[in-house]
Amino acid sequence: MHVLSVSSLKGGVGKTTVALGLASAAFARGLRTLVVDLDPQCDATTGLGAIGVFRETVADVLQSPKHNVVHRAIVASPWAQARSGNIDVMVGSRSVSVFDTPQPALREVWKLEEALSRVENEYDLVIIDTPPSLNGLTRTAWVCSDRVLLVTEPSIYSVVASQRAMSAIEEIRRRLNTRLDQAGLLVNRFQEQNREHLYRVAELQSLFGGKLFNERIPERATMQQVQGAARPIHSWPGDTAAALALQFDSVLNRIEGSFASETRRDRKNEKNEARNHRVMRGQNLDQVLALESADEKI
Ligand SMILES: Nc1ncnc2c1ncn2[C@@H]1O[C@H](COP(=O)(O)OP(=O)(O)OP(=O)(O)O)[C@@H](O)[C@H]1O
């Protein structure tokens, strides 16, 4: 099971849109996929068509990441009604915002890691949609992730936010989760005819080089229609949707490629990697926390 966070420190740039596009790509290729909705706005839950009153949600999971709570907070997306496959969502909740404190305790940010260890063998890919900040929830997501995909619009403010996000990822990698790596930076809402956008993309290219995805997700009304209908982009009719779906396929290819190369490297350096990884999923977290002060703020 691999875990991917989709993040940006700036709001409204398309994190949820990209998380759902990648979930659609993963589902279309038959990966057993779980989307974790860690944003109090719950947009990913809505986009996956999981509408209703839920007995348990991600907020309960962060309170108590026990086996039964985790499994009750996960529901099947209606996306799976149209074609066979496994696409589930750990449903979001407004009350998850109580965990979004600026200085979370170490004990708190490991809760999702513990929760995901309960479903380790049930999914191939977990995609976490995060809120637009660097508070407790985003850190909770990054602590249990293998990769962070940063989403940006081609605008000056997003460029600055992406730089800050990259340093923050590095900090979490160094202090808490050596598995963590950047998946790269993906431009969304790109307007091919907009000179400012072209300028900003060139700027991003010179700042981030190979970390910038070659794919740019264009601004398309289709994207909003798909979300409004709570359908996967891969099942939406028309050439525009098909082109968007292909782009998400190729972004997912690159991310999966980075997992594959790591797996090879892991096998080669198994001993070193095991030593470097502070926490492997499924290991007893109490032991890990005993090595640190669980109340320490990060
Ligand atoms: N490529 C696109 N083309 C057209 N509309 C888009 C595109 N990407 C995102 N949008 C629209 O922009 C709005 C914001 O996108 P989205 O909710 O994905 O951003 P977000 O980063 O998750 O926001 P937040 O920070 O509030 O969680 C939504 O209405 C979405 O449909």
Ligand SMILES: [Mg+2]
């Ligand atoms: Mg969002």
